[in-house]
Amino acid sequence: MLCEEYALRKGFLQSLDSRIKTITILLFVLTAVSLQRTSSIGFLYLLCLILAVSSKVPIVFFLIRTWVFIPLFSLCITIPALFSIVTPGEPVSSFFILGAKVIITRQGLDGAILFVTRITTSVSFVILLSLTTRHTELLKVLRGLGIPKIFVLTVSMCYRYLYLFAEMVENIFMAIKSRIGLVVQYKRGQQIVAWNIVNMWNRAYQLNNDVYNAMLSRGYTGEPRLLSKFQTGFLDWVCLLASVILCTTIFYIENKL
Amino acid sequence: MHIPDGYLSPATCGIFYVVMVPIWTMASKIAQKTLKARQVPLLAIGAAFSFVIMMFNVPIPGGSTGHAVGGVLIAILLGPWAACIAITVALVVQALLFGDGGITAIGANCFNMAFVLPFVGYYTYRLISGSSSSTSNRRVIAAAIAAYLGINCAALAAGIEFGIQPSLFHTANGQALYCPYSLNIAVPAMLGEHLLIFGWIEVIVTALVVKYFQKQDSILQKGEEL
Structure with a gap:
């Protein structure tokens, strides 16, 4: 749980400045929670998996780590929302349970898929951030954020x-x-x-x-002092700019469709 | 009770950040003003304690187990403002490092668990315990009631946050964009499990811990809360 094995590997996300990486990931999470189409969020999820692979995080480990608990739990709690009793709408399928007719609606099904996709994508990005960043650096980033x-x-x-x-x-x-x-x-x-x-x-x-x-x-006088050794490079700014352009494009395409 | 990313709309998350900023600022100011230099590490230790308390599985009848949050206990031990900081820190660490609770939902999670829970619990405890001696049974009962009330108020707040999502954020054809359950489902679901199960775990842990503290020469008897 507290292991930093992947944060010490020489991968793509590990090479970025922790502040820029955190802002970039936050941008992706914010985009994922703001998008309203499953396909757009699915594209972000694919991007997250590509980032995981390029950061030398084993994909099977990453999938297990991200899917266990929160997305699986969310999948379970959305099951009642599939049915017309919770989400009325256009019927997609129906069957009988103990003599009672149960109807799955289009709105319920689409809502559940969107909900689970969004949660999986957001959780995956956050876990990717914590896996590829040394925890002490991640906490120091907070100071940089004011x-x-x-x-x-x-x-x-x-x-x-x-x-x-x-x-x-x-x-x-x-x-x-x-x-x-x-x-x-x-x-x-x-x-x-x-x-x-x-x-x-x-x-x-x-x-x-x-x-x-x-x-x-060690000389504490009542005023805390924090060490900060962050240094941004060309790659960091390119990465941030690319993320902003990508998120804006996704929003633009979603609004056009 | 930890709300992950994606359960609440960005607007709801934003509102809770706006609500929490003055509370955090106030907590930070009060802690800096009232905190004796010696007590600075106590905040961090309190946060780690709050984090670790969730690792203790409490046996419940029927062979099952559950875990406590310990928010009211921390508020009784450190005071409500210090508890607010300690629980916020524990939630930030959980969200950032372990993916437990969403980053976008930190404001909402902190409102429920670092504000509603310790403040409701602490003032209920103060109200019921009154001026009774630190070793009286009244304090144990006060802690139990405070814990039950605190966690259930926090659960109610979470239920309302979930329940308003489908009516506020949906597509033109009625498809929910975030949490799909309305108030009439989300509130009973959240409150039900806390009234029947998790509230009692919180009661057991808080009351027993306060009782054991009374038997010792501990912080509770010294009254060193912030």
């Missing part, structure tokens, strides 16, 4: 503690498993979870003092 320092500082510090806390939780679960096994009566299980949350908070609170002392020893 987010207040207190948020950026908190985000970057939070990111570091996630690893530590995730490990703590893993150890807690392992310790519970090794002592009481997998089967536990639910009330006892709830108490164990609550106790461990308290324990984790207390450890986190103690850590706060250590972190503050570490900050002081």
Whole structure:
């Protein structure tokens, strides 16, 4: 989950400046959520897959990573919207369930396809961004986008503690498993979870003092300073310009059709 | 409750960004003004704690499990404005790094989970707990009610956001462009699962954690909230 293996590969998206890459991907996501035709969004999805391949992200891994959960979940929740009881309209197909006639409508079907395509495309772009960018750089981009320092500082510090806390939780679960096994009566299980949350908070609170002392020893005076080593090149600007032209063209074609 | 990209129209997402900007600005100002230098890392730790709390699976009757959000708990521990920052940070990290919750929907997600949830929960907790001692049972009951109310108000807000999409954004022939379910389906669906399942998980976690905190010499007894 927290692996940066693909961000360190020498692919197309990895070669771009993180700020330009984030803006470009955001532009594609915004375009995907604004378009109203499945074909236009499908074209963007194809572009996303091409970008994934050119960035040396294995396509099977990428498809599994993007389709698991959100698009599949969205696919499931759109099923009721196919039927005339939720989306009235022109009948496409009908069948009987327990003696009741069920009608699938054109509007319901088109709406469901559009909904799932849009979500899959948006989620794919965001996951592609997180896969091809070092997480610390991605968080630093926030500062470049004008987010207040207190948020950026908190985000970057939070990111570091996630690893530590995730490990703590893993150890807690392992310790519970090794002592009481997998089967536990639910009330006892709830108490164990609550106790461990308290324990984790207390450890986190103690850590706060250590972190503050570490900050002081490195010269923290109450004003956060953030390191920024971003540098844009010719390719970055070409890429951004090409994305703007592409998105504008897609909008233009969609409006013409 | 995390809304992915594509569930809400860009206009709705934009409105929630506009709504959240002053809240974030206010939270940032209040935190900077009231935050003691020593407590700066606590915000980050609170955010990481909020993120990780979702990894704890709570056993529920019937052999199933669910996870808590912990928003009200964070608000009780750190105060509502600091909770707003901490939960926002957790949501931003989830959206940017793990694709959980959409980037375009960060405003809406933060409105539901970093504003409605901690503020409703925190003030309900304060109202019910009153001036009772930090170790009284009244505080445990207050935390439980606050958690239940907080998460359900957030779910209601999400349900309304989903439910207004088909009537506002559809094609000429009635095809929904975003979330296809209207208010009469989206609100009961969102509220139903939180009233019946997730709300109770939040209650169990919040109340038990507050109860355990009372037994310890912890932040809750020191009253060090921001």
